[in-house]
Amino acid sequence: MAELKRTVCAHDCPDQCGMIVKLENGKIIGVDGDTEHPITNGFLCGKVKDEWETVYSDLRVKFPMKRVGKKGEGRFERISWDEALKTIKKKFHQTSENFGSEAILPFSYAGNMGLLARRVGDRFFYRLGASRLDRTICSTASEIGTQSVLGAALSPDWRNFTKSKFIVVWGGNIASSNVHLVPFFKKAQDNGAEIFCIDPQKTRTAKISDFHVPLRPGTDTALALGIIREIIKNKFYDENYVKNFTNGFDELAEACESFTLQKTSEITDVYPKTIQKIAKKLYENQPSVIKIGIGMSRQLYGATATRTILAIPCLLGSWQKIGGGATLESADVFKINKNVASREDLASKKTRKINMVELGKALTEIENPPVKMLFVWNSNPAVVVPNSAKVIQGLLREDLFTVVHERIFSDTTKYADLLLPSTIYYENTDFYKSYGHNFAQMTNPVVPPQFEAKSNFELFQTLAKLMDFQEDCFNETEHDLIKKMIAPWEEKTFDDFKNGKCVQAEVPNDFQPFADGKFFTPSGKAELWDNSLVASPGYKPSFEGHESPKIKKFPLQLISGIAHNFLNTSFGESQRNRKKEKTVLKIHPADAKKRLIENGDTVRIFSENGACLLTAELTEDVREGLVVSEALFWNEFTQDGKGINFVTSDKLTDFGGCSTVHANLVEVQKFLV
Ligand SMILES: Nc1nc2c(c(=O)[nH]1)N[C@H]1C(S)=C(S)[C@@H](COP(=O)(O)OP(=O)(O)OC[C@H]3O[C@@H](n4cnc5c(=O)[nH]c(N)nc54)[C@H](O)[C@@H]3O)O[C@H]1N2
Ligand SMILES: Nc1nc2c(c(=O)[nH]1)N[C@H]1C(S)=C(S)[C@@H](COP(=O)(O)OP(=O)(O)OC[C@H]3O[C@@H](n4cnc5c(=O)[nH]c(N)nc54)[C@H](O)[C@@H]3O)O[C@H]1N2
Ligand code: SF4
Ligand SMILES: [Mo]
Numbered sequence: 264m265a266e267l268k269r270t271v272c273a274h275d276c277p278d279q280c281g282m283i284v285k286l287e288n289g290k291i292i293g294v295d296g297d298t299e300h301p302i303t304n305g306f307l308c309g310k311v312k313d314e315w316e317t318v319y320s321d322l323r324v325k326f327p328m329k330r331v332g333k334k335g336e337g338r339f340e341r342i343s344w345d346e347a348l349k350t351i352k353k354k355f356h357q358t359s360e361n362f363g364s365e366a367i368l369p370f371s372y373a374g375n376m377g378l379l380a381r382r383v384g385d386r387f388f389y390r391l392g393a394s395r396l397d398r399t400i401c402s403t404a405s406e407i408g409t410q411s412v413l414g415a416a417l418s419p420d421w422r423n424f425t426k427s428k429f430i431v432v433w434g435g436n437i438a439s440s441n442v443h444l445v446p447f448f449k450k451a452q453d454n455g456a457e458i459f460c461i462d463p464q465k466t467r468t469a470k471i472s473d474f475h476v477p478l479r480p481g482t483d484t485a486l487a488l489g490i491i492r493e494i495i496k497n498k499f500y501d502e503n504y505v506k507n508f509t510n511g512f513d514e515l516a517e518a519c520e521s522f523t524l525q526k527t528s529e530i531t532d533v534y535p536k537t538i539q540k541i542a543k544k545l546y547e548n549q550p551s552v553i554k555i556g557i558g559m560s561r562q563l564y565g566a567t568a569t570r571t572i573l574a575i576p577c578l579l580g581s582w583q584k585i586g587g588g589a590t591l592e593s594a595d596v597f598k599i600n601k602n603v604a605s606r607e608d609l610a611s612k613k614t615r616k617i618n619m620v621e622l623g624k625a626l627t628e629i630e631n632p633p634v635k636m637l638f639v640w641n642s643n644p645a646v647v648v649p650n651s652a653k654v655i656q657g658l659l660r661e662d663l664f665t666v667v668h669e670r671i672f673s674d675t676t677k678y679a680d681l682l683l684p685s686t687i688y689y690e691n692t693d694f695y696k697s698y699g700h701n702f703a704q705m706t707n708p709v710v711p712p713q714f715e716a717k718s719n720f721e722l723f724q725t726l727a728k729l730m731d732f733q734e735d736c737f738n739e740t741e742h743d744l745i746k747k748m749i750a751p752w753e754e755k756t757f758d759d760f761k762n763g764k765c766v767q768a769e770v771p772n773d774f775q776p777f778a779d780g781k782f783f784t785p786s787g788k789a790e791l792w793d794n795s796l797v798a799s800p801g802y803k804p805s806f807e808g809h810e811s812p813k814i815k816k817f818p819l820q821l822i823s824g825i826a827h828n829f830l831n832t833s834f835g836e837s838q839r840n841r842k843k844e845k846t847v848l849k850i851h852p853a854d855a856k857k858r859l860i861e862n863g864d865t866v867r868i869f870s871e872n873g874a875c876l877l878t879a880e881l882t883e884d885v886r887e888g889l890v891v892s893e894a895l896f897w898n899e900f901t902q903d904g905k906g907i908n909f910v911t912s913d914k915l916t917d918f919g920g921c922s923t924v925h926a927n928l929v930e931v932q933k934f935l936v
Contacts, residue, residue, distance in 0.1 A: 268709045269297065269763035272311055273380070273688035274830045275373035275401075277592075277699025278443040280307055281765050284315070284689065284709045291315045291689065291710060300765045302421060302700045308442050310834050318687050318713060322671045322836050325714035328682040334659050337677035344715060350681060352729050354636055354664050355391065362632040364392035365614050368625065372398060372642040374670075374833065377693030377706070378748060379741060380719040382604035384640060387723045389610040390732050394634070397618045400647065402592070403919030405560035408569025409591055411796035412577065414783030416592040417776035419552070419585075421700050425450040426586035429548035430458045431541065433572055434483065435556020438467035439827040441699060444554070444590075445471070451586070456548070459541060461486070462556075463822060464849070464891050465884035476541070477886045480820045481805040481926055482531040483559060483568040486538070487575065488802060489527025492519040493542035494578055501580030508780030509577050511792025518792070518801055530802070530810075532886075545579060550587030552576075557591070558824050561925045563805045566918035571800035577789040582777040590699075595783070596768040596776075597696040597703055598751035604744060606736060620922045621913050623650045626657020640668035640685065640719055643832040645675040646895055649911035649924055652873045668722055671836050674898045684716040691718045692741040694748060694760070701768045705745060705760035720744075797918045807914070807926040809888065817870060817928035819854065819890050823907045824925065826893035835897040846901050848877035849891040850931065855881050858932060865902065865934040868892070870927050872912045875905035876934055890931060894924070 265285050272280040281297030294315050298305035317323065327347035332338025358366050369388040373381065388395075409416050424430070424447040437444050452458055452473070460472035461483070469475040478486055494500050495516050505512050524535035545551045553576060560569050573589060581587035602608075617625045617634075622644055626634055637658075648654050658665065658678035667679035670687050689709045696703040712718065717725065720741055727737035736744075746757045752769060759766055782789045792799055804810035808820065825831075826844050834840040848866055860866055862881045867874055868890065877892055885891050892907045914923045 265292070270689055270706045270709050271695045271704045272307065273375045273377055273693070273695070274311070274833060275376055276830060277441050277697060278302065279376070279695055279697035279700070279702070280311070280443065281704060282307065286709070289710065291318060297765070300702065302443050302702060304443070304446065310828055310830060310840065313839065314834070315689065317671065317836070318689055318710065323714065324669050324672060324676065324682055324684040325716070326684055327715065330680050334661070334678050337672065339682055347681060347683060348725065348729050351666060351726065355730065358636045358664070359392070362635050365394045366632040366635040367391065367393040368617060368634045368637050369393055369396055370619065370622065370637060370639045370642060370644055371396070372400060372619070372647070374641040374643070375688055375719065377688065377691060377695055378599065378601070378604060379693045379744060380641060380691065382601060383720050383723045386604065386606035386609055386736060387727055389605070389607055390727070390734070391730070392611060392614060394614055395616040397616050397920060399920045400619050400922045402557045402560070402921070404565035404916035404921035405557045405569050405591065407797055407919040408560060408566040409573065411570050411793065412573040412790055413777065415595040417596055418590040418593040418699065418701070419588050419776065420772060420774045421447050421590070423586040423773055423775065424448055424552060425454070427451045427550050427552045428456050429544045429551040430456055431461060431545070431551070431553045432458060432468055432472065433461045433553055433555050434559020435554055436462070436466040436468045436558065436824055437554060438471055440825050444699070457544065463886055463889050466824070467827065476533055476537055478531045478533050479809050480822060480889065481562045481564065481808040484564060484571045484800065485522060485527055485530040485802040486533060487568070487571040488519040488522040488800070489524065489531070489538045490542045491515065491574060491578065492522050493539055494546065494575070495519065497542070499542060499546035500578040504580030504583070504780065505578060508782065509789040509791050510786055511790055514792035515574060515800065518799065522802070545575065545581070549579070549581055550584035551579070551581050552587055553589045555589060555591045558925060560916065561921060561923055563807055563914065563916060563923050563926050564803055565916045565921060565923070566797050567800055570797050574791045574800065577791060582775055585773050585775055588775065588777065592698050593701055594696070594698050596701050596770060598753070598769070599696060599748050600751055601748070603747040609734060618915065618920050620649060620915060620920070622648045623653025623657055623913060626660065626663065627653055635663060637663060637665045639665065639675060640722070643673050643675045645673070645678060646832045646897055646906050646908065649908050649922055650872055650913040651898070651906060651908040668719070670716070673832065673836070683722065684714060685722070686712045686716040686718040690716065691720070694745045701770060701774060702765045703768065704765040705763060707763055805926060807923065807928050811928060813928050817930050819888060819929050819931060821868065821870070821890050821892065821910065821927040821929045822925045823892050823894040823911065826895070829895060832895045832897060835895070835900065841900060844893065844896065845880070846877055846896050847880040847892070848931065849880050849882050849885045851883060851885050851887045851889070852881045853887050854890070855879060860931070860933050866931050867934045868910055868929050868931045870910045870912065870929045873909040875907060875909045876902040890929065
């Protein structure tokens with residue numbers, strides 16, 4: 264008899280789908296989208312449909328293991344949990360005694376988005392006195408840009424967008440990265456709304472849009488200022504809203520004054536008429552909404568670009584109509600007490616912070632103390648971190664002791680001295696809040712942990728006991744901690760979550776943040792210009808852009824946006840998914856011709872930083888001067904063992920210390936064997 268159970272897709276995806284899992288004799292036999300989840304609406308993306316098979320497969324790390332081969336070879340021998348834990352304890356003590364506890368570096372990101380899975384490691388490492396990790400690889404530029412204008416990351420309910428009349432998708436490839444937002448936009452389109460897509464490449468999203476605006480990478484601030492100038496010049500802005508609910512209008516008006524249609528067009532390569540058209544449609548076809556991608560902010564001035572774009576709905580007052588405004592992230596709609604999980608108060612001193620984007624440098628350059636022990640979970644740094652050559656050089660160090668807690672054998676596990684088996688989300692109790700929509704959900708295990716796997720939660724509670732940490736929190740169960748985290752909810756309690764159904768944040772169905780003009784900045788107003796968090800929204804040419812002196816030597820701009828059939832590196836383990844993706848470099852035929860490159864040729868792409876081999880795909884989907892390689896193929900499955908992050912740099916954004924994986928000047932040449 265088949266049995267149905269609920270769970271949540273734990274991948275790092277804003278859709279955070281509710282899932283219905285089908286079991287027979289206690290074993291998973293299939294999954295589907297939850298029809299009762301208003302955003303999932305009964306369908307899952309193609310990536311996740313077969314992922315449950317991994318639960319029972321040999322791709323999994325099933326038991327604790329120790330390295331028997333050379334670092335990087337990936338040869339291991341099974342050991343007991345008891346032996347693994349004793350080794351870890353000894354290494355923690357030895358490292359702390361010989362080099363100080365800051366020689367230990369925790370490294371994790373978002374392999375599993377459960378709040379417990381992501382956060383419980385923090386309390387353990389605070390208590391241990393380890394170095395801290397600044398988790399900046401994805402969205403810190405976008406977040407700081409948002410905070411500076413709005414003071415909170417809030418989104419209108421996605422269902423409102425069926426009522427939108429004009430939609431701009433700005434620097435986000437939602438047809439791949441946010442597939443459950445698309446049906447709401449499509450419905451609007453069916454009702455007559457137009458979708459404009461502002462993206463240097465003709466993505467899947469551009470192809471389902473009515474109009475594609477292929478601007479030059481890194482010039483969004485200039486484009487936004489050009490649009491703002493049109494809005495102000497033509498008095499398209501909402502005078503009342505601006506007067507009552509915003510600060511900095513005069514300064515913004517002055518700053519955009521020089522961004523004439525002509526100048527904006529020269530910088531962005533967008534026709535003056537298109538700039539006028541966007542401004543006019545945003546004003547006339549209200550409710551108008553701008554969907555801002557996170558990807559776009561991984562340019563050198565990504566925080567400034569995000570904040571400048573966000574000034575537009577504040578000028579138009581477009582938040583006021585259902586389906587208007589902007590949508591980026593929704594994290595602040597949930598009243599969650601994260602501190603009870605992270606527990607910074609357990610740290611006896613403030614230890615140094617290491618930016619995760621600079622892992623390569625941290626492992627090869629820093630002293631006092633050098634990193635001697637690396638503890639990785641929930642992440643695949645051998646692939647996801649830019650400047651891979653440095654990262655791998657560090658991971659190969661004989662004097663570095665690396666522990667990796669993973670669900671599958673990955674590129675990173677190859678460098679582990681000690682490998683620990685992690686559960687897969689079907690096996691966990693956890694709590695999930697979307698970062699895109701307004702629903703949260705708790706999960707109960709669908710099946711028990713398979714083999715000898717431990718969840719992140721269980722691992723860190725076990726390690727705390729091993730290290731004799733006496734604080735009460737290390738005896739908490741998952742339910743104890745979830746109850747504490749959701750305590751600030753006013754109307755909902757643990758009982759509302761425990762059956763695993765999705766629960767809406769405490770906002771109405773047709774939630775429109777900022778409709779009432781209430782912003783969450785210190786002044787309570789939308790800050791169009793304030794520079795206390797992010798410098799004033801002025802355009803600066805990017806050192807990795809078309810106005811850089813470097814362009815002579817490296818004339819092409821590389822973007823390595825997301826792949827449709829992977830989720831970062833997840834699903835790269837699946838042959839089925841790998842077959843659907845290609846390790847190609849998309850290049851415009853004119854750029855290929857100049858380099859005597861033909862379709863299907865092996866090419867070498869290189870930057871100041873490093874190089875890798877890809878197969879050329881000649882296509883007009885990328886503009887001249889742009890090349891695109893979709894991320895993130897595992898190093899193992901590339902032609903030369905090098906993924907695209909061997910080319911990208913560890914430069915950081917203007918604010919937020921975020922990665923700049925979409926900002927790279929490169930050159931490409933035919934590879935002759
Ligand atoms: N299928 C799939 N879905 C995913 C992921 C995945 O790997 N695969 N990853 C998940 C994660 S972790 C995240 S953070 C999100 C990311 O979701 P997105 O933000 O949609 O992803 P990106 O592809 O990084 O960037 C979006 C677009 O920005 C464009 N872009 C780059 N530079 C610029 C620029 O200067 N200006 C403008 N206007 N556009 C620019 C790129 O061409 C790209 O099409 O997706 C999540 N969903
Ligand atoms: N060039 C380039 N680089 C990029 C990007 C890009 O667009 N271009 N995107 C960047 C972005 S947006 C992000 S968010 C990062 C993503 O960086 P990561 O978060 O590191 O990437 P993932 O591949 O999502 O997940 C990492 C690993 O977590 C493991 N995992 C899953 N569940 C669990 C669990 O419960 N416990 C443990 N211990 N492990 C688990 C998975 O098996 C997987 O190997 O990459 C960044 N790197
Ligand atoms: S990866 Fe995203 S779209 Fe796919 S099932 Fe998971 S949450 Fe849904
Ligand atoms: Mo991300």
